[in-house]
Amino acid sequence: MSQIVTRIAPSPTGYMHIGTARAALFNWLFARHHNGRFLLRIEDTDRSRSTPEATEAIYRGMKWLGMDWDGEAISQFARADRHADVAHQMLANGTAYKCYATKEEIDAFREAAREAGRPPLFLSPWRDSAETPDLPYVIRLKAPRDGETTINDVVQGTVTWKNETLDDMILLRSDGTPTYMLAVVVDDHDMGITHIIRGDDHLTNAARQSQIYTAMGWDIPVFAHIPLVYGPDGKKLSKRHGAMGVEEYQAMGYYPDAVMNYLARLGWSHGDDEFFTMKQAIDWFRLEDVVKSPARFDFKKLENLSGQHIRAADNETLLAKLEEFLSATGQTDLTDAQKRLMFAGMDGMKERAKTFPELLEMAHFILGTRPFVPDEKAAKLLDTVSRGMLNRLTSRLRGVSWTHDILEAEIRAFAETEEIGLGKVAQPLRAALTGRTISPSVFDMMVLLGKDESIARLEDASV
Numbered sequence: 001m002s003q004i005v006t007r008i009a010p011s012p013t014g015y016m017h018i019g020t021a022r023a024a025l026f027n028w029l030f031a032r033h034h035n036g037r038f039l040l041r042i043e044d045t046d047r048s049r050s051t052p053e054a055t056e057a058i059y060r061g062m063k064w065l066g067m068d069w070d071g072e073a074i075s076q077f078a079r080a081d082r083h084a085d086v087a088h089q090m091l092a093n094g095t096a097y098k099c100y101a102t103k104e105e106i107d108a109f110r111e112a113a114r115e116a117g118r119p120p121l122f123l124s125p126w127r128d129s130a131e132t133p134d135l136p137y138v139i140r141l142k143a144p145r146d147g148e149t150t151i152n153d154v155v156q157g158t159v160t161w162k163n164e165t166l167d168d169m170i171l172l173r174s175d176g177t178p179t180y181m182l183a184v185v186v187d188d189h190d191m192g193i194t195h196i197i198r199g200d201d202h203l204t205n206a207a208r209q210s211q212i213y214t215a216m217g218w219d220i221p222v223f224a225h226i227p228l229v230y231g232p233d234g235k236k237l238s239k240r241h242g243a244m245g246v247e248e249y250q251a252m253g254y255y256p257d258a259v260m261n262y263l264a265r266l267g268w269s270h271g272d273d274e275f276f277t278m279k280q281a282i283d284w285f286r287l288e289d290v291v292k293s294p295a296r297f298d299f300k301k302l303e304n305l306s307g308q309h310i311r312a313a314d315n316e317t318l319l320a321k322l323e324e325f326l327s328a329t330g331q332t333d334l335t336d337a338q339k340r341l342m343f344a345g346m347d348g349m350k351e352r353a354k355t356f357p358e359l360l361e362m363a364h365f366i367l368g369t370r371p372f373v374p375d376e377k378a379a380k381l382l383d384t385v386s387r388g389m390l391n392r393l394t395s396r397l398r399g400v401s402w403t404h405d406i407l408e409a410e411i412r413a414f415a416e417t418e419e420i421g422l423g424k425v426a427q428p429l430r431a432a433l434t435g436r437t438i439s440p441s442v443f444d445m446m447v448l449l450g451k452d453e454s455i456a457r458l459e460d461a462s463v
């Protein structure tokens with residue numbers, strides 16, 4: 001087979017819908033698996049919505065998720081002349097015709113059809129007319145009236161429409177602008193798209209689009225209409241279920257590869273594998289493994305996967321992604337000193353974080369500054385008794401060498417002297433060092449912070 005070419009063709013709406021990201025992902029995986037090309041087309045013909053900002057939101061979403069596309073993104077609007085040319089070619093080859101019917105005539109025709117119990121399809125009297133009055137006209141497809149139109153969809157199987165249920169769609173409006181249906185087909189043809197993978201809400205469009213391909217004598221691409229994403233309650237995913245825009249997921253601090261991993265699992269599977277990298281997904285992806293039943297979005301699963309990806313990431317990448325998160329959410333950049341400490345302490349921190357905000361919370365002992373005002377839970381741990389105990393511990397620690405092993409031995413010995421468990425020392429100690437009740441191991445933190453800073457924090461807390 002010749003090279004595989006896929007595309008994602010989002011309409012700019014101001015944000016990138018999570019369902020669009022999933023359709024893009026399937027196209028991207030399929031193209032990359034076959035060493036093909038994956039293209040991006042912005043369907044910006046609706047001029048009121050197609051602002052540069054709305055297009056930027058799509059680029060940002062794609063980049064954040066790590067989906068690279070080949071070549072420059074294509075603007076559908078910029079190709080309007082080519083679309084019109086094709087409509088005129090169809091006129092010339094007799095597969096389309098000029099229709100001069102007015103809106104009132106069309107409405108009256110439909111009304112009469114409805115009253116007679118026929119489907120309200122407009123059958124233009126101009127279809128076979130040789131007259132060319134000097135009046136405004138649209139160009140309509142001369143669609144087949146008899147027989148059937150069939151799509152052999154990779155996911156949906158064979159789907160058939162009776163041609164009598166499909167009307168002569170408009171290709172070019174009376175102002176000379178192309179309709180969506182024409183633009184999509186011309187663009188997909190010119191871009192050499194071999195496989196169209198998209199939401200199953202476009203299935204009927206595929207039937208209509210295949211009629212345009214046939215009229216032009218063009219090869220029809222392979223169609224794969226994937227099930228849409230549904231909410232946990234089985235209803236179509238909407239705002240009510242939670243975030244819809246890719247950037248909202250970014251703002252919530254999910255690890256981007258985890259979002260990709262999760263979206264891939266919505267409707268596609270490779271055996272029992274739940275956690276995988278995008279490299280693995282590219283190796284494994286086959287359209288045949290996409291299921292027909294709708295996928296349900298499960299935020300808990302996404303969160304768990306995010307935690308797994310954070311743990312599996314190498315510390316350098318993780319730090320870079322964290323910095324990306326800070327900048328995308330308008331937070332202060334890390335200083336070089338903070339970065340050094342974050343890097344050194346990453347192993348201990350990433351174990352317990354499922355999202356970037358949780359990772360930042362774990363890093364509070366690095367990112368916060370003295371004095372560490374304890375939060376409510378930490379404050380409870382720092383009662384008078386504990387503060388007295390920390391005072392005695394601090395005196396003892398002043399004289400020791402500052403290594404993990406020595407600190408651990410000293411603190412254990414101290415707990416024995418005090419006749420309390422290690423936890424009874426470690427918890428207030430953590431509260432004093434961080435102002436929190438959750439953090440990496442106290443020994444790790446003390447080593448990372450160094451002796452002076454650790455002692456200073458203990459002194460702050462014991463006054």
Ligand code: GLU
Nearest residue numbers: 009010011043184198202
């Ligand atoms: N612009 C369409 C959408 O955003 C996609 C059309 C297609 O993939 O053919 O739903």
